[in-house]
Amino acid sequence: MSDFLRTAFADTTFFPFWLDRKDAPPPTPCLIGATRADLVIIGGGFTGLWAAIQAKETNPSCDVVLLEADRVAHGASGRPGGIVSTSVMHGLGNAQRIFPDDLARLEELGHQNIAGFKETIARHNIDANLEWTGEMTVALSSEGMEMVKKEYDLHHAHGHDVTLLDAQATREQLASPLFVGALWSHKASGIVHPAKLAWGLKQAALSLGVRLYELSPMRRIEDLHDRLCIHTRDGTVTAPRALLCTNAFAAGHKRIRSRVVMIRDRILTTEPLNAEQHQAIGWANRQGIYDTRTQLNYMRLTPDNRILFGGRLGYFMNSPADPALDRTPAPYQRLARAFFQTFPQLEGIRFSHAWSGPIAITTRMAVHFQTYYSGKAVYAGGYSGFGVSASRFGARIGLAKLLQDDIPETHMAFAATEPRWVPPEPLRTLGAYITMNALDNADAKGGWRRSWLALVDRLGFPLS
Template sequence: MSGFPVTPAARDAARRALTDADPSVYWTSQPGRPPTREPLTAIDRVADIAIIGAGFTGLWAAIQAKEDNPSLDVIVLDQGRVGDGASGRNGGFVSHSLTHGLHQGVALWPDEAPVLEDMGRANLAGWQATLNRYGIEADFHLPGEITFSLSPHQDEGVREAYDLHLRHRNEVSLLSREAAYARVHSPLYRNGFFDPTVGLVDPARLAWGLAAAAESLGVTIHERSQVTGFEDGGGGSGAVVVRTDAGSLLAHRVIVGTGAWPLLRRTRFFVIPVYDHVLMTEPLSADQVAAIGWSGREGLTDAGNQFHYYRRTLDDRILFGGYDANYHFPGRIDPSLEQSASHTLLAEHFFSIFPQLDGLRFTHRWAGVIDTTSRFTPMFGTAMGGKVAYALGYTGLGVGSTRWGARVALDLIHGLDTERTRLAMVRTKPKPFPPEPFRGVGVRITRAALAREDATGKRNLWLRALDRVGIGFDS
């Protein structure tokens, strides 16, 4: 059952629009990608900190570690290239939320929610200051975000979200049907609310810029260096042996920021890989831009369980993604899974929202793996007696919050007692997902139940049972 209305005309427009779409990531296909960095082969010293993963978590950890103490020897290892993973494949939405949205933070940690909101705002200010300090050109701008209702039973949810944001000092605006249409011209919008604090960025250029900033501070980055495991106390040094497919190194401390790739056994029941699909259009003509309005270039989303996210780029393309989050038994991650019928579904939804854009073409179609937890928020912890720390599970909302997560990981490897490490969000783990085959069956049942709720507005017994035990599924 689908809660999204698709017209025959939208299906025809989608089929034509996808004809020549390139099966590649738009962001990392742009000119200006840095040359490939050398892989790790051998090292003749003990590094102070080894960071596994050159995505946002790893790069933010490297920068902040060197800013704290410029004398530290920091090495970053990645199995691919900077920006290859989720950090270079997302929609580029930058939120101050550390908890996958305000509603989730209030639901999980009502007493700590005000502190988490303040920390999130401070983190985003630091995020922007870092881009300015190092001259990172990643098309960052702050147009805000509109959440739209697309069905009668979403109307109340939009109003409740608006009221919640007001109670937590967020200066949001409620939009009537007429005001929503005045902002962006779609026949499906019923109402909405506008959050002016959400920014947009080119995620690949952000990753490349952070890597360059880290290197300017003396960080060494090795690409195409897949870590295969750890051992404690290498050579009697007390350091951690980090083994790769072609070499190894010793490090006094290690941070793991590998997202959905399960490097540590202890995290495998807490984080599952979910594929999220994305389309990018060709640049719109002036007439096409006029037909949809959207002069504010806000980031857009809708209020369903299965939601879309979309945005205009600065050269007037439209990125359109989300909705159909796919889990592949038994947690499989493979490039062959990146092209699927989900792109057709997205294209049909796109032309249902914007029927006036019939004739527009998609130039790129891709997917990325989201590291999701059962509570949708990241998890933190240590291994090997505190020598290894991890920060994983951002569930698709990590472009801004990974900077804060990296700071938590640094606190943990240094054994610091800070306001961050005392938070229940950091001290507690999400509920684990069940083992296979129950995990895969449960995900399928949950997806069907969420789709039914989107269609009917009614939350069934299965979803209410998951709510009671604190397990969810989201992208």
């Protein structure tokens, strides 16, 4: 490691910034012994919390048990960038790629979802530092600008309040010498404190009568024909229905992982900006931002004015929950270099926190549903980003499929079909290793790396 980076990482805490809070709520007691319920939800992240709330608000008499292996928000939900939008299919461009015939309806459902997201947070008085600041996609090259222009045309055609910015206008919003233009989407998108959101949803669920058991990892599911028995470390829950909200962890049935790959997404946060540093970058409108690098980066400001900068992907064979390597500076060095290339005026700033979080990669890059145990269990997951707000939508559709509610959405292609199969280990690790290398070096070296990424895209993984 260079002296420059050694200084930047000198005082870094390798733990999520969002979760590093003295006011974090204590965990609820773990499940001990046997209990029964009308509905059991496995996974206390965003999808599980939204599902529990919606199930109780729809039917207050329903006895809902929510199981969380660790503590609420300590899986993936306390680790993302925390940028929210109307998209329920990983962005408008991705929705057009996978479900072009349903695009207008998916857009309508996305706007309905974000309205419900806002209304629930307000009704339960959840303080999650929500800022409706809009979002920007910034281009770093002429090729990237062509991508941005296509996104602008697509968003404009579907009624979004968007502005196309040239280099000067982009740098007036956020001063980086790399930026050559941007798409600014002004409405129904912004930034949120993800851990505080999860903790607020936890309190809302408890207030509605949900029985939440944290520190209760699922060991196995037993099919008793007319019901399921969920075995945890210290107890059991028997229920006629189970919603599997395990996303990248793909727990609940061995087949889930044949469609879902866990990728680690790395994030850095700086120390809080002082007044001079903040003036040097601008960012008065505090938008959430994505860029067009092959190894995509995203960035935002935290409530105390740190820069959160994330996006370097990594893969570990057999998908460990807490990779030891990601608690060291090594996997964050490329991300740090990208940060200082983006903001050279911040030379000398230090990184306060560094961490990785699990995201679920599928050939759709978006939420999908799998049904098991003769319809008694449904998996709702596959968020590859945009999950903070889209998880509410996934929970609603997952519940409808599980409870066999005949709503129009369950007959749409996104809900009625699954992503394509993904090869198992060791082919999965080999493919991931080549792909990560290509992502890291395609912009600088090109060659076979771009051809490989094009092949990966054709196979259904548009990672670049």
